[in-house]
Amino acid sequence: xxxxxxxxxxxxxxxxxxxxxxxxxxxxxxxxxxxxxxxxxxxxxxxxxxxxxxxxxxxxxxxxxxxxxxxxxxxxxxxxxxxxxxxxxxxxxxxxxxxxxxxxxxxxxxxx
Amino acid sequence: xxxxxxxxxxxxxxxxxxxxxxxxxxxxxxxxxxxxxxxxxxxxxxxxxxxxxxxxxxxxxxxxxxxxxxxxxxxxxxxxxxxxxxxxxxxxxxxxxxxxxxxxxxxxxxxxxx
Numbered sequence: 001x002x003x004x005x006x007x008x009x010x011x012x013x014x015x016x017x018x019x020x021x022x023x024x025x026x027x028x029x030x031x032x033x034x035x036x037x038x039x040x041x042x043x044x045x046x047x048x049x050x051x052x053x054x055x056x057x058x059x060x061x062x063x064x065x066x067x068x069x070x071x072x073x074x075x076x077x078x079x080x081x082x083x084x085x086x087x088x089x090x091x092x093x094x095x096x097x098x099x100x101x102x103x104x105x106x107x108x109x110x111x112x
Numbered sequence: 113x114x115x116x117x118x119x120x121x122x123x124x125x126x127x128x129x130x131x132x133x134x135x136x137x138x139x140x141x142x143x144x145x146x147x148x149x150x151x152x153x154x155x156x157x158x159x160x161x162x163x164x165x166x167x168x169x170x171x172x173x174x175x176x177x178x179x180x181x182x183x184x185x186x187x188x189x190x191x192x193x194x195x196x197x198x199x200x201x202x203x204x205x206x207x208x209x210x211x212x213x214x215x216x217x218x219x220x221x222x223x224x225x226x
Binding site: 004006033035042043045048056090092099100101102103104105106108 | 144154155163206214216218219
């Protein structure tokens with residue numbers, strides 16, 4: 001089975017712009033979660049989608065949003081980018097009745 | 113509030129020696145426990161999990177972890193470290209009643225020296 005894929009792998013944006021990141025889960029996985037990883041804050045949970053519905057949400061401002069499509073692919077959007085949004089954004093998928101999550105390679109976002 | 117603590121930012125060990133990476137947790141109810149490893153510029157890779165049963169669980173690459181309910185700990189161990197084990201290790205907890213909401217520790221950087 002193919003693993004979790006994320007596109008693009010690297011992205012450079014300017015403050016104030018918006019960005020959309022994409023995640024394709026492992027085939028058959030309907031749950032997709034997003035995390036932000038920074039050296040100072042570690043891994044922080046953004047949100048989780050299941051069957052096109054946001055099921056769990058972390059403590060991030062409304063500039064961070066996401067969605068999931070009927071094929072379980074998910075996108076994450078960040079509007080009005082700030083310098084502090086520079087991070088590695090990780091997507092993870094899992095079976096709903098499974099246990100562990102499987103992570104993609106991440107998208108490295110740099111905001112200048 | 114649920115939390116996971118990895119008290120050591122960094123662990124240094126010589127190749128061939130045993131290694132331990134510590135993890136303690138504070139959650140309500142019985143948790144599911146996990147260890148993940150992250151190599152530079154890569155996503156996290158699943159190593160092992162504890163769900164129920166034997167307190168010693170074995171995982172990938174010769175790693176194992178011991179669940180201790182009274183001490184609320186889930187330490188990662190390996191009898192003989194390899195230089196290639198050098199990476200960032202994360203402990204994670206998932207609650208039984210909230211599938212797919214994981215709580216991660218801050219990570220421990222393991223350095224294995226030849």
